[in-house]
Amino acid sequence: MNLEIISIGDELLIGQTVNTNATWLAKHLTSLGVEVKWITTVGDDADDIKSALATALQRSDVVITTGGIGPTHDDITKNVAADFFESELIFKAEILEQLKRRFEKRGRKMSVTNEDQAWIPEKAQLIDNPIGTAAGLIFEKDGKKCFILPGVPSEMKMMSEKTLFPMFKGQGQTIVQKTIRTTGLPESTAFEKLGDIKRVEQFAKVAFLPKTSGVDIRLTVKGTDETECRKKLEQGVNIVLASVGKYVYGYDDEELEEAVAKLLIKTHKTVAVAESCTGGLLANKLTNISGSSEYFERGVVTYSNQSKIEILGIPEEILEKHGAVSLETAEAMAEAARKISGADFGISTTGIAGPTGGTEEKPVGLVYIGVSTAKEIYSKRLLFFKERLENKDRFVQAALSLLKGELIKLIA
Amino acid sequence: MNLEIISIGDELLIGQTVNTNATWLAKHLTSLGVEVKWITTVGDDADDIKSALATALQRSDVVITTGGIGPTHDDITKNVAADFFESELIFKAEILEQLKRRFEKRGRKMSVTNEDQAWIPEKAQLIDNPIGTAAGLIFEKDGKKCFILPGVPSEMKMMSEKTLFPMFKGQGQTIVQKTIRTTGLPESTAFEKLGDIKRVEQFAKVAFLPKTSGVDIRLTVKGTDETECRKKLEQGVNIVLASVGKYVYGYDDEELEEAVAKLLIKTHKTVAVAESCTGGLLANKLTNISGSSEYFERGVVTYSNQSKIEILGIPEEILEKHGAVSLETAEAMAEAARKISGADFGISTTGIAGPTGGTEEKPVGLVYIGVSTAKEIYSKRLLFFKERLENKDRFVQAALSLLKGELIKLIA
Numbered sequence: 001m002n003l004e005i006i007s008i009g010d011e012l013l014i015g016q017t018v019n020t021n022a023t024w025l026a027k028h029l030t031s032l033g034v035e036v037k038w039i040t041t042v043g044d045d046a047d048d049i050k051s052a053l054a055t056a057l058q059r060s061d062v063v064i065t066t067g068g069i070g071p072t073h074d075d076i077t078k079n080v081a082a083d084f085f086e087s088e089l090i091f092k093a094e095i096l097e098q099l100k101r102r103f104e105k106r107g108r109k110m111s112v113t114n115e116d117q118a119w120i121p122e123k124a125q126l127i128d129n130p131i132g133t134a135a136g137l138i139f140e141k142d143g144k145k146c147f148i149l150p151g152v153p154s155e156m157k158m159m160s161e162k163t164l165f166p167m168f169k170g171q172g173q174t175i176v177q178k179t180i181r182t183t184g185l186p187e188s189t190a191f192e193k194l195g196d197i198k199r200v201e202q203f204a205k206v207a208f209l210p211k212t213s214g215v216d217i218r219l220t221v222k223g224t225d226e227t228e229c230r231k232k233l234e235q236g237v238n239i240v241l242a243s244v245g246k247y248v249y250g251y252d253d254e255e256l257e258e259a260v261a262k263l264l265i266k267t268h269k270t271v272a273v274a275e276s277c278t279g280g281l282l283a284n285k286l287t288n289i290s291g292s293s294e295y296f297e298r299g300v301v302t303y304s305n306q307s308k309i310e311i312l313g314i315p316e317e318i319l320e321k322h323g324a325v326s327l328e329t330a331e332a333m334a335e336a337a338r339k340i341s342g343a344d345f346g347i348s349t350t351g352i353a354g355p356t357g358g359t360e361e362k363p364v365g366l367v368y369i370g371v372s373t374a375k376e377i378y379s380k381r382l383l384f385f386k387e388r389l390e391n392k393d394r395f396v397q398a399a400l401s402l403l404k405g406e407l408i409k410l411i412a
Numbered sequence: 413m414n415l416e417i418i419s420i421g422d423e424l425l426i427g428q429t430v431n432t433n434a435t436w437l438a439k440h441l442t443s444l445g446v447e448v449k450w451i452t453t454v455g456d457d458a459d460d461i462k463s464a465l466a467t468a469l470q471r472s473d474v475v476i477t478t479g480g481i482g483p484t485h486d487d488i489t490k491n492v493a494a495d496f497f498e499s500e501l502i503f504k505a506e507i508l509e510q511l512k513r514r515f516e517k518r519g520r521k522m523s524v525t526n527e528d529q530a531w532i533p534e535k536a537q538l539i540d541n542p543i544g545t546a547a548g549l550i551f552e553k554d555g556k557k558c559f560i561l562p563g564v565p566s567e568m569k570m571m572s573e574k575t576l577f578p579m580f581k582g583q584g585q586t587i588v589q590k591t592i593r594t595t596g597l598p599e600s601t602a603f604e605k606l607g608d609i610k611r612v613e614q615f616a617k618v619a620f621l622p623k624t625s626g627v628d629i630r631l632t633v634k635g636t637d638e639t640e641c642r643k644k645l646e647q648g649v650n651i652v653l654a655s656v657g658k659y660v661y662g663y664d665d666e667e668l669e670e671a672v673a674k675l676l677i678k679t680h681k682t683v684a685v686a687e688s689c690t691g692g693l694l695a696n697k698l699t700n701i702s703g704s705s706e707y708f709e710r711g712v713v714t715y716s717n718q719s720k721i722e723i724l725g726i727p728e729e730i731l732e733k734h735g736a737v738s739l740e741t742a743e744a745m746a747e748a749a750r751k752i753s754g755a756d757f758g759i760s761t762t763g764i765a766g767p768t769g770g771t772e773e774k775p776v777g778l779v780y781i782g783v784s785t786a787k788e789i790y791s792k793r794l795l796f797f798k799e800r801l802e803n804k805d806r807f808v809q810a811a812l813s814l815l816k817g818e819l820i821k822l823i824a
Binding site: 036072275279286296354 | 423424425426427428429430431432434435436437438439440441442448449450451452453454455460463467471589591598599600601603604609618619620621622624630632685687690691692693694695696698699700702703704705708709710711712713714715716718719722723752753765766767768795797798799800801802804
């Protein structure tokens, strides 16, 4: 089954918005065995949208459009699609009532502009949008389906997962994939550690994806028999794990903080953090997981020396003698975080995120990560690059990685 | 002048790589006054590439392709383009020599695979690639130009800036744009507040872009005379500002935390935060700005009741009587953050990020944001949606917005 994505919106053609919607859809459709053959981007222009729809329905089995079904005047996709599929717009009172009720529930009055969302092409089947005002639409023409989805990523994703993807299950060929997520390993080293790539590729196609968080290694097997494909995938995965296993933190979409959260919950342990240069990002990642109150009790962002002294009780001598960015301070911070909270682990970060503020001795990109457990206190020194936000990300990734190491010791 | 971008590569169609090349090109071409009308993505497939070229050359004045001209077996764009434009490949010894010299200069031996890069379609003009092995190509057909560029972002960008963009200078029309960034206003309400959209559109085309962070309102003026265009843009912007000015936090790429940081630095004020449900994200955003130590002194993530009592000294009676998610707790947290840090402003968040943990009285998406200044303490109750990470984002955006309001009072 071939599929074409049509991304609609001037913001995509003027380079204001990166087309992450198409990438997200393509990734998920591929994993369902649906082959995405074309992605076409057009502006909010009736003629261009119609021309894109005509071309797509001619060369592809299924078409998905995103964008242009919001309530404002520049959203024209619904009307253009109704016109293209020769369908009248009819007013659906029940949709208006549903929208009104949703606004009321949140204590807000629905604005008049949203009434337009209750006008629906009569030939279209609706796709429920639980979090927005624009329903999705399904048109059929010459036995081919065209799905009209919103461009707001959260709405598009939820509607795809709830309604769209289940329709495609079992329709495509078998494509099985596994992404092995590693951290603490440069791409070239990951590649070299695998040795002759043919050892893996006799079973599965291999792709390396370097990211700030680490290197993802993706294995893909296509075929007709699922059992056969899965067996080959497993054989490929095992070879990769034998080479780089100790750098692996998770699979597919799993983030390092999810892996850490699972281990914390499994071992009934808690963690407290004391952050300087990461400025709250470590706590933020640890609390991004639903149910985090089970293992995360508190965090402090002690940016100034004064706050390190007042909240954490770091001795002034340490700060004066070794500086705020030092292994001594990192260790004292981690220890204090654990002690004042009563948590099982204390993790700290102190460094220079940049892009300014570095010295020859303590350059931008330098970080000390402190770890305190019931048994020991230690710290790790790492040196990354110049870019502030990437550095914060890398520092946090390294901190989570050390915490994961401690947790794995407990279950090994 | 209309232009079409053809992005070539399987990695784009399976969702492995986000198409940032097209966005980058579109942004720069737009600023040169070139109108990008279509972006087409195809895989590494000869028939599809030819079909995309044929369609593009029919409907657009200029075509740019990226991707598929590297040295390995899966790069087929050069051969397919030569075939499409009916051009023989000829061996250019001087290109091979040039490549060999470049490898030698870096102390490396050129691999045999790269010899293929010296085979060039005879009808093509070359675009020098100073940092890679694949030269760019320019074909002409029926008076229309087609530029073939590599997909490696650094190579594509350098070749565009050095060779491609200078060719377009003065060829396009004038396009001027301004994006007005708002927060705290749903898209439909923003639209209604502008009144009759024609008042603005007599000067500039208006587009609404809803995001988690708020609604962006983009104004665009196209024309021939730049002064005239800028004047119209300003007139349009002024009408928008008169209607929604108090929700505006910045322009174009500026983030709310950047706007807040600028105001804090300008007014020489400092802020301390006490977060519960946002789990460090507020501190993280405030410290994403280089130089944040000037205004950010400390933050605490008091996730548990115990930590609220111990670090912030929140009275147990408040937590027992009103609960952790209450305006009383929010205000006590904000006040404590300000008092214990000596900062000018204390900001707090307490709520239910979800997706679980809500009750009928206190549902998922509910947040209280506390503000403490030297003059007053107050809090704001807001109710958002079900999705944890989006809720955290929205809570933080609302908190930054309140802080911005306080700072604006100081300079008004």
